[in-house]
Amino acid sequence: MIILTIRTDNPRAEVGIYDAQQKRVYREWEAHRELSGTLHKAIEELLSEQHLTWQDIAGIVCFQGPGSFTGLRIGMSVANALSYSLHIPIVATMDEDWITKGIERLMAGEQDEIALPFYGRDANITVPKK
Secondary structure (H helix, E strand, C coil), X not given: CEEEXXXXXXXXXXXXXXXXXXXXXXXXXXXXXXXXXXXHHHHHHHHHHCCCCHXXXXXXXXXXXXXXXXXXXXXXXXXXXXXXXXXXXEEEECCCCXXXXXXXXXXXXXXXXXXXXXXXXCCCCCCCCC
């Protein structure tokens, strides 16, 4: 079972490909404000390196938070869009062992209908001036 992992809660983004519990490849990069422009490319590069296609992905594990509002929103949007378009399960998890927990949930047949971020606090939204 090929599993894609995505973590975008801070300026250092992370994506990985696992074959069940076995890590095949994992990449980290300084995404900062370029996350939306680099995330798909990073996933495509990992798949290509492993001689895999988008259709080979059988499940997605994404880091739920807490963390950056924008980073989590971008990562979760990509993860949910891939899950929906590829018709594959998705799970969102937290904590340091988020990958292990997520893979265990997928292997047990669990899935989230949609992965929702946990920001850890209310969003800092600018109050309208008028």
